[in-house]
Amino acid sequence: MEDNQNIDSEFIKGELLYTIFQNDIEHFSIAKVKVHGTNLEYNEKEVVVKGYFSSLQEGTVYQFFGKLERHAKFGIQFSVASYHTVIPDTKEGLISYLSSDMFYGIGKKTAKKIVEHLGETAVSKILNNPNILSEVPGLKKEARETIVKTLQENQGFEHVVVYLAKYNIGLRMAQKIYDKYKDETIDLLQKDPYCFVFDIEGFGFQTADMIAKKNGQSLSNPNRIGAGCIYILQRSVQDGHVYLPLAQCLQEVGVILRNPEQAISEEQITDVLSELNKEKKVILQHGNVYLPSLYYAEDGFASSVQRLVSNQIEEETTLADLMKIIGDIEEEEVLSYGKEQFHAIEQALKSKLMILTGGPGTGKTTVIKGIIQAYAKIHRVSIDPTSYEHRADFPFVLAAPTGRAAKRLHESTGLPALTIHRLLGWNGSESFEKDEHDQLDGKFLIIDEFSMVDIWLANQLFKAIPNDMQVLIVGDEDQLPSVGPGQVLSDLLENNRIPKVSLHEVYRQKEGSKIIQLAHAIKNDSCNIDLLQNDKDFSFIACRENHVVKVITQVFEKAIQKGLDVRDIQVLAPMYKTEAGITLINKALQDLINPKSKGKREVKVNDIVLRVGDKVIQLVNQPEDQVFNGDIGEVVAIFEEDENTDHVEQLVVSFDDREVVYERKDYINLMHAYCISIHKSQGSEFPIVILPVVSTYHRMLRKNLLYTAITRGKQSLIICGEKQAFLHGIKKLDTNKRFTSLKEQLSERLLEMPISQNNNKIEEEDISPYDFM
Ligand SMILES: Nc1ncnc2c1ncn2[C@@H]1O[C@H](COP(=O)(O)OP(=O)(O)OP(=O)(O)O)[C@@H](O)[C@H]1O
Numbered sequence: 001m002e003d004n005q006n007i008d009s010e011f012i013k014g015e016l017l018y019t020i021f022q023n024d025i026e027h028f029s030i031a032k033v034k035v036h037g038t039n040l041e042y043n044e045k046e047v048v049v050k051g052y053f054s055s056l057q058e059g060t061v062y063q064f065f066g067k068l069e070r071h072a073k074f075g076i077q078f079s080v081a082s083y084h085t086v087i088p089d090t091k092e093g094l095i096s097y098l099s100s101d102m103f104y105g106i107g108k109k110t111a112k113k114i115v116e117h118l119g120e121t122a123v124s125k126i127l128n129n130p131n132i133l134s135e136v137p138g139l140k141k142e143a144r145e146t147i148v149k150t151l152q153e154n155q156g157f158e159h160v161v162v163y164l165a166k167y168n169i170g171l172r173m174a175q176k177i178y179d180k181y182k183d184e185t186i187d188l189l190q191k192d193p194y195c196f197v198f199d200i201e202g203f204g205f206q207t208a209d210m211i212a213k214k215n216g217q218s219l220s221n222p223n224r225i226g227a228g229c230i231y232i233l234q235r236s237v238q239d240g241h242v243y244l245p246l247a248q249c250l251q252e253v254g255v256i257l258r259n260p261e262q263a264i265s266e267e268q269i270t271d272v273l274s275e276l277n278k279e280k281k282v283i284l285q286h287g288n289v290y291l292p293s294l295y296y297a298e299d300g301f302a303s304s305v306q307r308l309v310s311n312q313i314e315e316e317t318t319l320a321d322l323m324k325i326i327g328d329i330e331e332e333e334v335l336s337y338g339k340e341q342f343h344a345i346e347q348a349l350k351s352k353l354m355i356l357t358g359g360p361g362t363g364k365t366t367v368i369k370g371i372i373q374a375y376a377k378i379h380r381v382s383i384d385p386t387s388y389e390h391r392a393d394f395p396f397v398l399a400a401p402t403g404r405a406a407k408r409l410h411e412s413t414g415l416p417a418l419t420i421h422r423l424l425g426w427n428g429s430e431s432f433e434k435d436e437h438d439q440l441d442g443k444f445l446i447i448d449e450f451s452m453v454d455i456w457l458a459n460q461l462f463k464a465i466p467n468d469m470q471v472l473i474v475g476d477e478d479q480l481p482s483v484g485p486g487q488v489l490s491d492l493l494e495n496n497r498i499p500k501v502s503l504h505e506v507y508r509q510k511e512g513s514k515i516i517q518l519a520h521a522i523k524n525d526s527c528n529i530d531l532l533q534n535d536k537d538f539s540f541i542a543c544r545e546n547h548v549v550k551v552i553t554q555v556f557e558k559a560i561q562k563g564l565d566v567r568d569i570q571v572l573a574p575m576y577k578t579e580a581g582i583t584l585i586n587k588a589l590q591d592l593i594n595p596k597s598k599g600k601r602e603v604k605v606n607d608i609v610l611r612v613g614d615k616v617i618q619l620v621n622q623p624e625d626q627v628f629n630g631d632i633g634e635v636v637a638i639f640e641e642d643e644n645t646d647h648v649e650q651l652v653v654s655f656d657d658r659e660v661v662y663e664r665k666d667y668i669n670l671m672h673a674y675c676i677s678i679h680k681s682q683g684s685e686f687p688i689v690i691l692p693v694v695s696t697y698h699r700m701l702r703k704n705l706l707y708t709a710i711t712r713g714k715q716s717l718i719i720c721g722e723k724q725a726f727l728h729g730i731k732k733l734d735t736n737k738r739f740t741s742l743k744e745q746l747s748e749r750l751l752e753m754p755i756s757q758n759n760n761k762i763e764e765e766d767i768s769p770y771d772f773m
Pocket of ligand 1: 336338341358362365367
């Protein structure tokens with residue numbers, strides 16, 4: 001059995017002494033093993049093994065396959081790729097195995113009886129035919145069931161792990177697969193590996209294809225064609241598409257199915273797509289092919305928008321009253337709203353759903369505050385959340401897609417603001433607490449940074465909005481689109497029945513901001529080399545790619561000399577690799593700002609070293625700890641195994657308002673954040689931004705990317721690199737059109753609605769609020 005156990009034949013065989021760490025959800029464990037034998041040059045009596053295990057029993061002998069690794073702090077460990085229990089091959093050994101703690105209620109006597117009757121190959125005989133146990137005289141039904149169940153649970157998984165390892169499928173994926181198919185795994189893998197592509201997230205088409213080929217399956221098998229279609233659709237989601245046009249889908253599927261033996265025709269693919277459509281595994285609609293989750297998300301979102309806008313606002317305030325109210329607010333705030341701003345406030349109060357857009361410094365926040373104050377005056381409600389007995393009674397609900405954007409919204413309005421995920425009570429799985437059955441509390445919902453919201457989240461959010469809630473969407477359509485599929489904000493803006501107000505007049509520019517001037521020049525395609533002259537909040541340091549890292553470190557050195565807080569400076573770059581990429585910039589800045597020093601703890605995670613004092617960014621959502629993709633924090637402590645009651649190594653990161661404890665397997669969710677990607681900076685702002693722009697980035701340089709980057713800077717912006725690369729980049733539009741059908745869905749559904757007359761048309765041209773005071 002051992003020969004074909006694993007493509008990697010390095011093994012350690014030994015008895016499990018005790019488990020050091022165990023994560024029951026992920027099945028990740030670290031354990032101490034007494035070595036019985038190995039084919040490695042390893043002479044110690046014991047070894048620490050780590051990996052993903054279904055269940056490990058103390059006292060049981062296992063054969064672990066994998067490799068020895070040297071851990072910076074813990075020394076040598078064996079990283080397990082696959083394993084199986086060593087079934088003793090002597091009668092005595094087998095008897096003690098069957099009477100071990102693993103088999104609850106089976107004593108030595110019973111075990112002896114089984115072995116005497118079934119012989120040394122008892123285990124495989126039972127696994128092949130569980131009924132064989134009834135041949136053992138005097139064996140009770142419960143005992144028979146215990147033995148079969150225990151063997152199936154342990155051996156079953158191990159058997160699957162060993163089998164999958166032959167195809168280079170690791171323990172973690174094996175666990176996912178086994179959770180889904182249990183003992184049918186191997187049978188299914190042999191008969192139809194393509195079903196894994198449908199059922200198991202992350203199981204690639206190429207892997208299924210490789211397995212099928214090894215098993216000599218036909219390449220024109222409809223399941224293969226189906227899996228190819230699903231794979232191509234899943235891949236298109238990564239480019240932001242909601243669907244693929246049929247012709248494009250056929251062409252791309254044709255390419256991946258291509259093989260030298262047999263041509264797959266478009267007709268064959270079309271036939272399979274129609275079958276998949278019947279089974280609702282894809283949706284074919286108007287010549288477009290969708291994955292069902294995306295089709296229903298788009299459909300659901302469009303229907304929620306229709307539901308919301310078709311409900312009227314109960315009592316409308318007259319324009320005269322509104323002007324009076326806004327005039328009062330202007331007096332209280334000592335400011336005078338511009339015409340567009342006034343119009344935005346008026347329109348938002350009159351609309352069930354309105355979109356407010358505008359570049360930086362045009363007063364979006366000022367308008368949001370104005371809307372809240374005016375709403376409170378009209379409805380005679382307090383804007384002090386503490387004056388409400390129940391939190392649910394507070395009429396204003398503020399949310400944003402990221403933690404940082406929500407924090408900014410809270411800081412600028414003084415009102416509570418949450419991430420959309422938190423607002424909806426997301427628990428980390430696919431379900432949200434808030435939905436159409438249990439909708440949100442409140443009367444007025446404001447969602448900022450809406451350009452970052454993808455169609456899945458938009459659908460979840462909108463189904464949870466009750467009919468009597470007013471909604472204000474705020475965003476800047478010139479920024480990067482959402483990371484996830486769809487382009488919800490720009491599709492909404494295309495609909496002329498949804499009221500929208502766009503702010504153009506820049507207020508912050510009046511305070512002399514070159515950043516704002518630059519942002520608007522990029523927006524209006526009027527940026528030229530003259531605008532790149534240094535100013536009090538802007539400088540362009542010309543340098544070549546190979547000098548970028550040096551220039552950036554020099555800027556930091558200067559900042560440190562001047563006593564500035566380096567945490568206020570954020571480097572943003574578009575790419576990880578390359579000489580001026582995020583990885584090397586981070587490395588240089590870590591060496592400068594937080595170098596290795598005696599007494600300062602550190603851990604090695606793949607190619608990087610995380611050290612106490614490092615600025616780090618979270619790379620995935622970790623809702624159980626309320627820490628989300630893009631959150632930035634600082635490593636504040638590293639604990640060794642024996643320094644905490646959990647007996648595991650831990651790393652603690654302090655985020656704005658909480659400390660999160662990471663265990664080793666989660667360290668990969670962190671990365672240095674001295675320099676982060678522009679994509680990850682969406683929704684955040686920083687006092688000082690350094691932006692390297694060189695021609696080697698050319699593949700990435702686009703107008704919306706550079707616009708997003710420079711608008712992250714609040715006080716100062718330093719661009720370093722090549723002026724021509726920058727000027728060239730801002731002229732390049734994002735030509736990767738996303739395939740979405742929201743626009744069409746909305747125009748069909750809102751056909752009965754009147755065209756919104758007020759989109760940026762100010763009716764009462766010359767009336768000012770003062771006329772009514
Ligand atoms: N009507 C106005 N009169 C005077 N100052 C204004 C007016 N509107 C906005 N401002 C000022 O202009 C600056 C930018 O406004 P605000 O922060 O509301 O813009 P924003 O669009 O939210 O900007 P950003 O997107 O960059 O955060 C603020 O200092 C604000 O006080």
